[in-house]
Amino acid sequence: xxxSDIDSLKSRIREISNIAVSxxxxxxxxxxxLLMTHLLxxxxxxxxxxxxxxxxxxxxxxxxxxxxxxxxxxxxxxxxTALLSAFVKKIGLTxxxxxxxxxxxxxxxxxFHEPExxxxxxxxxxxxxxxxxxxxxxxxxxxxxxEEVRIVCxxxxxxxRRNFYTNFRxxxxxxxxxxxPAGRPQPLSSRGIVALGALIRELADGPxxxxxx
Numbered sequence: 001x002x003x004s005d006i007d008s009l010k011s012r013i014r015e016i017s018n019i020a021v022s023x024x025x026x027x028x029x030x031x032x033x034l035l036m037t038h039l040l041x042x043x044x045x046x047x048x049x050x051x052x053x054x055x056x057x058x059x060x061x062x063x064x065x066x067x068x069x070x071x072x073x074x075x076x077x078x079x080x081t082a083l084l085s086a087f088v089k090k091i092g093l094t095x096x097x098x099x100x101x102x103x104x105x106x107x108x109x110x111x112f113h114e115p116e117x118x119x120x121x122x123x124x125x126x127x128x129x130x131x132x133x134x135x136x137x138x139x140x141x142x143x144x145x146x147e148e149v150r151i152v153c154x155x156x157x158x159x160x161r162r163n164f165y166t167n168f169r170x171x172x173x174x175x176x177x178x179x180x181p182a183g184r185p186q187p188l189s190s191r192g193i194v195a196l197g198a199l200i201r202e203l204a205d206g207p208x209x210x211x212x213x
Contacts, residue, residue, distance in 0.1 A: 091197030146179035
């Protein structure tokens with residue numbers, strides 16, 4: 001599978017998330033589930049009009065949709081182990097919120113929404129939280145490996161060589177011990193677990209739509 005396939009899937013799920021968020025609260029989860037089911041079963045998208053083609057008359061049938069294959073190996077959310085189930089229950093996340101942020105494809109964890117790169121040091125720590133969640137899914141421990149965080153920060157263009165480990169120390173209460181160079185992976189503290197839950201909720205809910213005047 002190429003990166004373009006994953007990017008396409010992420011884009012579609014972001015669209016679904018935005019639609020679900022615009023619904024009244026009592027309908028959001030069901031809306032998200034229905035749209036995801038439609039997507040994974042081979043959902044279709046309206047075909048764009050050909051250049052120079054006349055627009056359909058008001059009240060006429062819309063153009064026939066072009067099929068869009070989605071056989072991408074996406075299997076939904078990650079396996080809900082006892083550790084992950086306890087985390088979701090403790091933090092009070094809904095299945096909808098969790099599924100809007102985290103997916104599982106070919107045995108790999110993918111994030112549909114990511115921290116804002118403009119946040120600088122905070123974005124580094126938020127990526128540390130998300131990678132701890134990834135490790136909980138894959139390895140069974142909410143642990144943070146500084147090298148993994150460094151690689152992601154470099155990929156996202158937010159790596160601050162001078163202050164990288166200082167940033168961990170500024171958020172020391174989020175870890176059992178702040179990650180250090182060539183050190184062991186450090187588990188999140190209770191405060192770090194709570195911060196991770198708040199981050200998932202923030203990424204899932206996103207900016208609220210403007211009220212209709």
